Amino acid sequence: MAVTNYSAQLEKLDKAEKLVQAKKIRTIEKALKSDNPNDMIKASSYMEAIMPKQPDNSKAYFIDPLEFNSSLGFKDKPFSLSYTTLYRMAKTPIINSIIKTRKNQIADFAEPQADRYSTGFVIQKKKKFGVEQKMSDRDKKIANAITDFILHGGQPGAWDVDDFDTFIRKIVDDSMIYDQMTFECIRNRRGQLVQYSATDASTFRMADSMFDKEYDNSFFKRGGSGIWQQDRSEYGKPIKGYLPSYVQIYQNVKVNEFYPWELCFGVRNPTTNIHSNGYGMSELEELINVVTSMLWGDEYNRRFFSQGSAPKGLLRIKGNVNEASLQQFKQQWQAMITGVMQSWKTPVVEGDVDWIDLQKNNRDMEYTSWMEYLIKLSCAIYSIDPSEIGWDISRSGGGAMFQGNQEDRLNHSKDKGLYPILKFLQRKINKFIVEQINPEFEFLFVGLNGATISQELDMDVKKVGSFVTINETREKWNMKPIENGDIIENSVYAQRIAAQEQAKAQEKLNQQSMGGMNPNANPFDEAGAEKNPFDLEDDDEDTEKGESNIFIKAFDNFLNT
Numbered sequence: 001m002a003v004t005n006y007s008a009q010l011e012k013l014d015k016a017e018k019l020v021q022a023k024k025i026r027t028i029e030k031a032l033k034s035d036n037p038n039d040m041i042k043a044s045s046y047m048e049a050i051m052p053k054q055p056d057n058s059k060a061y062f063i064d065p066l067e068f069n070s071s072l073g074f075k076d077k078p079f080s081l082s083y084t085t086l087y088r089m090a091k092t093p094i095i096n097s098i099i100k101t102r103k104n105q106i107a108d109f110a111e112p113q114a115d116r117y118s119t120g121f122v123i124q125k126k127k128k129f130g131v132e133q134k135m136s137d138r139d140k141k142i143a144n145a146i147t148d149f150i151l152h153g154g155q156p157g158a159w160d161v162d163d164f165d166t167f168i169r170k171i172v173d174d175s176m177i178y179d180q181m182t183f184e185c186i187r188n189r190r191g192q193l194v195q196y197s198a199t200d201a202s203t204f205r206m207a208d209s210m211f212d213k214e215y216d217n218s219f220f221k222r223g224g225s226g227i228w229q230q231d232r233s234e235y236g237k238p239i240k241g242y243l244p245s246y247v248q249i250y251q252n253v254k255v256n257e258f259y260p261w262e263l264c265f266g267v268r269n270p271t272t273n274i275h276s277n278g279y280g281m282s283e284l285e286e287l288i289n290v291v292t293s294m295l296w297g298d299e300y301n302r303r304f305f306s307q308g309s310a311p312k313g314l315l316r317i318k319g320n321v322n323e324a325s326l327q328q329f330k331q332q333w334q335a336m337i338t339g340v341m342q343s344w345k346t347p348v349v350e351g352d353v354d355w356i357d358l359q360k361n362n363r364d365m366e367y368t369s370w371m372e373y374l375i376k377l378s379c380a381i382y383s384i385d386p387s388e389i390g391w392d393i394s395r396s397g398g399g400a401m402f403q404g405n406q407e408d409r410l411n412h413s414k415d416k417g418l419y420p421i422l423k424f425l426q427r428k429i430n431k432f433i434v435e436q437i438n439p440e441f442e443f444l445f446v447g448l449n450g451a452t453i454s455q456e457l458d459m460d461v462k463k464v465g466s467f468v469t470i471n472e473t474r475e476k477w478n479m480k481p482i483e484n485g486d487i488i489e490n491s492v493y494a495q496r497i498a499a500q501e502q503a504k505a506q507e508k509l510n511q512q513s514m515g516g517m518n519p520n521a522n523p524f525d526e527a528g529a530e531k532n533p534f535d536l537e538d539d540d541e542d543t544e545k546g547e548s549n550i551f552i553k554a555f556d557n558f559l560n561t
Contacts, residue, residue: 063211063277073254074205074247075277081285083178083202089284089291090177094375097389098382099176103169105418106425109445110165112147119447123147123434126442146437150429154186154195167198171266172421174201176382179282181266182246184258185432193436203250204265206278207257209235209243264432268424283381290377297371383417419448464489 024046031043063075081089090099113120123143125133135143153161162170167183175181182204186195212235236244236257244257246265267280284291372391379386422445434443460473471485487497 061214061274063214063274072249072252073208074249075208075211076205077279078275078277079279079285081288086177086282086284087202089287092291092294094294094378094389095284095287095291098378098384099173101384101389102176102382102418102421103172105414106172106421107165107168109422109447110168111151113446117447119445121150121443121445123150123441123443125440142438143441146434146441146443149437150433150443153197154193161195162197167196168425170198171201171425174198175266175268175421175424177282177284178202179267179269179280179285180204181264181268181428183264183432185262185264185436187262193433196433199248199263203248204246204258204263205249206265207244207247210245210278212243261432261436264428266424266428268421286381287378290374290381294371294374294378297367297374301367383413383420385413388413414448422448466490 028043028046031039032047034040034043090096108119109121111120113122123146125135125139125143127133148156151164152158153163153167155161171181171183178201180201182201183196183198185193186197188194236259239259242259245260246258246263247254248256248258267278269280269282271280375386375391379389379391426443426445429443434441460468460476464470464473465488467488469486469488471481474481474485487494
């Protein structure tokens, strides 16, 4: 009786099971990259089933655990300046100029791009594996519908909804003052996005329920930690596993709650500092001393003319003059030369008439240099060139960032300051608006550093002289091809083509001069015979082939004589 080798069978089964598992994983990977949505969804479900489950609770702290100011249902922003103070600081002339300049520059992008040389925005299909996707007629209709939705705040034809230009100006203003930008995403009963509108960012805070998981750790569960326990009964109702993330407050009272998909809360300068409670730091908070110095400088200069007490000099009258005559002279003198708002009154004393100058040094240049320094600091923090706000710095000294011509400085300023803000807004608009309508499309600001038509023409001319043919360039500009246009306008290439043509012409001429005979053929060949008459061959082969070449026979006769 044969003995069954079960161990060998188990090894075979184990190997087969591993092969099947490898095949399954490989098939899932292919399905995830498939163009069929059903295959992708099915593959995702299989991937979730085979992936090891890990707890999603993080161990790190993201907020200050000793921060007690959360009894009102929200985490307040820890700052030395209130929202009201930041708003008033933004009204300082230089700061106001910086903010208005950036708002106007960004508002130039708040309309669809008219052509590839102008600024604006476009709606296009997302890249797939880094490759741009061509848009069909159906895709273009969807893109046009999304564009119309964005331009009219989601409500085309409505009179009480801000257009996109107004929306952009509002949220940029809040972002540059508070480093806090908010807009509400309004949905219908089916959860579809139907409208968006800018809101007052200074009235929104991080909800305490947003950090609910922060308190589910060992630190808060130790003995005697009852003081740390949060009153979770005040939290809103969980929806899709999420609690309210933001609240709107009025006079330190919570009036509304917002879930993550209902409000965009954008911060341009985020930080990992747990004491910030998830808020950012505005540029104005970094410019406290600079703005204060500006205000002091303006106030000093204003009072210099309105309430100046330091006289420019003394008028001393020499000799004995009676009191009545002296008072009359003082009144006449003051009436003639008293400054604005009774400033810079000239004292008149008894004695011989003499003028004593009390202002020997001119301090105006020191004041100008100080104000220029403050303006440069403000522009540096906001990443903007002073010339963009109308401040001429060509006559003053500057570092590397202020060197170079005007165009280079402006381009550097836009790349360093304007471009990051546009990218920030682009990400928020895509996440909270475009992807909620159709996740296959994306919103892009374009035309920031786009070439002008003259620059592109110059570039095409250079391409034609290097690696692009004339007809290819004409096709790009929607022009018909021309005869002999499939050539590159390059001198070296043209000389090579001309040499080849000349060689062909010379070869043809040589053929004609020899009566049509091939100049490279042996003259002893008979009308293009392929064999050399001097090649020795067997007589039998010549006889069999019926060789009758008279030159060969004559040569044979000559050898036999």
